[in-house]
Amino acid sequence: MKALRFYAPEDVRLEDVPEPECGPDEVKLKVKACSTCGTDVKIFYNGHQNITPPATMGHEIAGEVVEVGANVSGWTPGDRAQVIAAVPCGECYECKKGWMAVCQNQTSVGYQYDGGFADYIIIPRQVLRVDGLNRIPDNVGYDEASAAEPFACAINAQELLGIEEGDTVVVFGAGPIGCMHIRIARGVHRCGPVYLVDVNADRLKMSADAVQPEETIDGSQVDVVDRVMELTGGRGADVIITATAANITQEQAIAMAARNGRISFFGGLPKTNPTITCDSNVVHYRQLHIHGANGSAPEHNKRALEYISTGQVPVKDLITEHIPLDRVLDAFSIVKAGEAIKVTVVP
Ligand SMILES: [Zn+2]
Ligand SMILES: [Zn+2]
Missing domain, CATH: 3.90.180.10 (Medium-chain alcohol dehydrogenases, catalytic domain)
Known part of the structure; x- marks a missing residue:
């Protein structure tokens, strides 16, 4: 064979x-x-x-x-x-x-x-x-x-996030797993608006055509954190899932999280560069929940x-x-x- x-x-x-x-x-x-x-x-x-x-x-x-x-x-x-x-x-x-x-x-x-x-x-x-x-x-x-x-794997990650009806969700990474995350957050957890982020315009369009997020954000063109803050009236996103191996998305996730926000570091980072900069006081005062997923x-x-x-x-x-x-x-x-x-x- x-x-x-x-x-x-x-x-x-x-x-x-x-x-x-x-x-x-x-x-x-x-x-x-x-x-x-x-x-x-x-x-x-x-x-x-x-x-x-x-x-x-x-x-x-x-x-x-x-x-x-x-x-x-x-x-x-x-x-x-x-x-x-x-x-x-x-x-x-x-x-x-x-x-x-x-x-x-x-x-x-x-x-x-x-x-x-x-x-x-x-x-x-x-x-x-x-x-x-x-x-x-x-x-x-x-x-x-x-x-x-x-x-x-996406179900495992979302189980930890306590997504509630109406929650604003940001997904980084317009690949298959990002699409599945959006479908689960909506179909199982009845979340509110979903924003899909990527730096590849073609991939963003292909995935958006399939899963229809409320808005796509091209991180190579606009400041992703600013845009999410605008879209949420300055409150930030309730749930953020980073389905990518890009370190910066984890930092952006922390910066755009609402009070009591929940974050899934779904995608692992490169073994040769696995660290990020985290403003611990943001996590502390906004009472953020950061989860891994394996x-x-x-x-x-x-x-x-x-x-x-x-x-x-x-x-x-x-x-x-x-x-x-x-x-x-x-x-x-x-x-x-x-x-x-x-x-x-x-x-
Ligand atoms: Zn696989
Ligand atoms: Zn065992």
Whole structure:
């Protein structure tokens, strides 16, 4: 079968590998859709400390069950399934507290376990043990289901933000995850006006056409903090989500937050430059709440599938490109150039 194997930074090969065999504690899927995101591009160029080459990439996976190990119950060939990417251990202090997104022994599909840019994938025992293989509702397509993983990360982040009806929300980053954040804030939390910020006018327009924020703000043209202050009558934004790796957006988020404002530092910063300047007195006197966000728990993946199924948070229109596995490296270029909202690879 074909698989996209990571050997070293910028040495990623689509090659023929033996079809994997299903062990007694495992499930084998025929991959039907594996979506791409910025993380794939990051791995392509920089590798990752948790990847021991060669390894098959791809972590946003949906497929059809084709084989079930003798010791596994609950699955039958023909079942449609979505796979978690972040795999908690289920046993550490954090997991026992129910904080599976911050498991200290977290492993990942597409890192320690071979991923979904391939014709077939083995779902390891570690995934099944934490209930990380999810049934796809009948009315949800494989491509949509593959987007449940990034969607789950956004659900995890927003759970911490206590978004209330009518809250003003600012989202930095007009990528797929920024779009999903807007849809969740509206569809699940019934927020008020949403302002979408980016420094790339084309991407801003493409995403705004899909999710229709009340206003887009091009950070390369205007002072983002001033504009949000104007739009909110000087009060500031109630909720700010930085779905980008740009340090300045975190500083701008603090500067534009309303009293009792809640901020999610959703996107991580570059490892080589992870610090920002924070006026601590602004945080203190305005009583700001600043949250981190680290991936998702299995339960968030289930909820994502449910929101897609009920129509509360649609994702179908965010998947703007379907690309065959043979052209998976083109998919990476499209993601890198920001020319599509979400690109799904279909083996
Ligand atoms: Zn991803
Ligand atoms: Zn754990």
